[in-house]
Amino acid sequence: MKRPITYPDRLAQWKHSLGFATKPLTQDWALVGTTHVALTLALNPGATDTAIFAYLDNYNPVSGVANYITEGCIRAVHRASTNNNNNNKTTHVGAFDTIERSYLMRDMLALEDWTTVEFSLEPVAYLVPKGNVLRFSLAGADTDNYYLENIKGLAQSWRIDASRSELLKLNIVMSS
Amino acid sequence: MVSVDVRGTGASYGPRPIDLVAREVQDYVEVAEWVHEQSWCNGKVGSGGISYDGITAALAAAASKRLVQAIVLLFAPGDLFEDLCFPGGIVNTGLLFDGTMHVDNEEAQLVEAVAQHDNLNMLASAKKVQAKDSIVKANNGQWYSMASLGITRETFDCLIQNDVAVYSLAGYYDSGSFRSSARLHNYTFYTF
Numbered sequence: 001m002k003r004p005i006t007y008p009d010r011l012a013q014w015k016h017s018l019g020f021a022t023k024p025l026t027q028d029w030a031l032v033g034t035t036h037v038a039l040t041l042a043l044n045p046g047a048t049d050t051a052i053f054a055y056l057d058n059y060n061p062v063s064g065v066a067n068y069i070t071e072g073c074i075r076a077v078h079r080a081s082t083n084n085n086n087n088n089k090t091t092h093v094g095a096f097d098t099i100e101r102s103y104l105m106r107d108m109l110a111l112e113d114w115t116t117v118e119f120s121l122e123p124v125a126y127l128v129p130k131g132n133v134l135r136f137s138l139a140g141a142d143t144d145n146y147y148l149e150n151i152k153g154l155a156q157s158w159r160i161d162a163s164r165s166e167l168l169k170l171n172i173v174m175s176s
Numbered sequence: 177m178v179s180v181d182v183r184g185t186g187a188s189y190g191p192r193p194i195d196l197v198a199r200e201v202q203d204y205v206e207v208a209e210w211v212h213e214q215s216w217c218n219g220k221v222g223s224g225g226i227s228y229d230g231i232t233a234a235l236a237a238a239a240s241k242r243l244v245q246a247i248v249l250l251f252a253p254g255d256l257f258e259d260l261c262f263p264g265g266i267v268n269t270g271l272l273f274d275g276t277m278h279v280d281n282e283e284a285q286l287v288e289a290v291a292q293h294d295n296l297n298m299l300a301s302a303k304k305v306q307a308k309d310s311i312v313k314a315n316n317g318q319w320y321s322m323a324s325l326g327i328t329r330e331t332f333d334c335l336i337q338n339d340v341a342v343y344s345l346a347g348y349y350d351s352g353s354f355r356s357s358a359r360l361h362n363y364t365f366y367t368f
Contacts, residue, residue, distance in 0.1 A: 073264035073266055074264040103307055104308055105309055123354055146267060146270070150267065150304065
């Protein structure tokens with residue numbers, strides 16, 4: 001690895017992303033396993049692909065400190081999935097392998113019109129304390145860590161249909 | 177304990193046209209055979225290490241017909257494409273690098289060994305990859321796809337056939353290794 005990957009200032013990154021936040025939690029939330037995201041989106045005219053980056057952060061409104069929890073990403077042309085391709089497998093909220101992808105050329109599919117793209121955030125076990133805010137943010141690039149210039153028809157903008165999207169499917173273990 | 181630099185790295189001889197190529201895996205088998213021939217070997221051989229070294233342990237045990245009976249995978253990627261180099265299908269420049277492995281050995285034959293090194297520029301090659309089965313041209317003139325390199329479900333089929341004991345360790349915030357650890361567990365799950 002060329003350098004350690006750190007996220008020293010999530011607040012600065014929030015300025016460059018589309019964010020959604022909970023109200024201050026009324027009890028502790030323990031996030032366990034993999035969080036799933038399903039976005040129904042349309043790209044700007046002429047675009048056929050996009051990279052979607054999503055982040056979960058833990059924000060303390062009293063101290064003003066935001067800590068990174070986890071992230072996930074997907075290149076839209078690779079969205080095709082073969083869920084439940086094993087008869088013995090039972091998927092559940094939080095399972096890491098609910099979305100299985102081949103990433104093969106034959107399964108690449110240009111994104112045209114309104115389309116739902118599902119993806120997972122990296123699995124984690126994390127306690128968001130009572131009083132803190134869980135923040136979810138979306139971005140179209142992570143120039144520090146990912147290269148997008150090989151993507152043909154890369155979108156410059158998206159529209160998201162909130163009524164047909166499931167921003168977060170979390171596995172939360174409540175504690176008092 | 178035997179510590180080995182894979183071909184094309186450190187003080188080892190030979191070219192390394194691309195990571196984990198079949199000839200390199202054959203090297204692991206030859207090392208395991210050599211270890212078994214030594215007077216100090218009691219016949220029980222294990223292998224393991226962090227990340228790449230965990231992959232080499234798994235591939236050695238899968239390929240060596242019970243010469244390696246136990247492996248320790250410490251933060252080892254289980255799918256080079258999805259868990260490491262192209263999460264979500266996107267080129268991970270935070271991980272890939274364009275140089276060659278560092279050489280930290282001062283042995284007399286080092287210069288001669290390094291002269292044979294001819295390693296792939298991983299970053300430049302990765303930027304041309306569109307899918308898991310995209311092929312990249314290695315320095316030996318042959319074409320390889322990411323899907324054929326590293327640990328696969330077939331590797332685990334071999335580990336099970338060879339009755340290899342596997343100890344896998346991973347941590348949160350090393351996402352490639354954590355997701356891989358679950359994946360490795362599932363490889364076993366699917367097989368039975």
